[in-house]
Amino acid sequence: MRKQALLLTTVAIFLLLLLATTPVEPVAKATGSEDQSSVESTATAPQQTAERLRMELYDQRSFLLSLAEAGIYDIQGPLLAGVVPHHLVADRLIASFFRTAAQWQEAYDTVVLIGPNHSGLGSRIITGTYDLETELGLLVCDQERVQQLLASPDLPISVFRQQIAEDHTISAIVPYIKKYLPDVKLVTLLLTSDIRQAEIVTLAALLAEMENILIVGSIDFSHYLSPVEAAFHDAESWAAILDHNHESLSRMGDANMDSPGAMQVILRVLASRGAEIKLLQRSEASLLRSAPLAEGTTSYLILGSTLPPQVMATR
DSSP, X not given: OHHHHHHHHHHHHHHHHHHHSOOOOOOXXXXXXXXXXXXXXXXXXXXXSSOEEEOOOOOHHHHHHHHHHOOOOOOOSOOSEEEEOOOGGGXXXXXXXXXXXXXXXXXXXXXXXXXXXXXXXSSSEEEOOOEEEETTEEEOBOHHHHHHHHTOTTOOEEEOHHHHHHOHHHHTTHHHHHHHXXXXXXXXXXXXXTOOHHHHHHHHHHHHTOSXXXXXXXXXXXXXXXXXXXXXXXXXXXXXXXXXXXXXXHTOOTTTOSOHHHHHHHHHHHHHTTOEEEEEEEEEHHHHTTSOOTTOBOEEEEEEXXXXXXXXXXX
């Protein structure tokens, strides 16, 4: 009986999560020729500012389809930060987030992209000083802000070319940044799972001092679980995020999310600005593929944050 009660509870949580999310607004699908021209229109002339890295995780057909299916989330005011997946089963959710952010693209000079270091190689914080080549053109590194982070004596941070080039935390997202925010610069940050709380606090404090940035967490949530188990852990994760419960987040692993450290950095920056966070959409791989997955599902929480209305009114 207890087992049945637990199962009913997790199913209820799953349904509540689905009801709590705001679906994206569907848009008309473009034709193939229109999609191709829209991709080419964002390409810009190369700038000789740094070594270039080619981003290889790119499939044009899937990318164009995700753009055609992208909607706009219901959120008011310029986004200060957000969270998207890097699992490309959810590519249309990534596209929808950046299409939403593009409504205020003049507000952003730089995107700070932060998420897990999947290999665990290198220092606890990895960054890059490289311009990233995408099919849409060059995404230029914000050298000034990267150097500010590298200059901190309290951060275990270093430049690691291989990780920036190969980790899909970065490569899955950069085409969408270039498509929807074509003029921004980029700061890349990969965090290992053993990053320390003091380092999270220091990194968040440095980012909080930076103006005109959009902080984007590249984070997948529950991994390799059944849909019911994923719903249970997503409810647990969302509760900790809403409560800014750093102690709970610090204990989480892949059953909840793949970078609790990146989530905590984002929350600390938002807390310093008095900003709210909102669940824009929840989904998972088996729903998007309309079929159960033998290896278990991966879940996605699309999050967005803006300043409270009363703060916005004074600006």
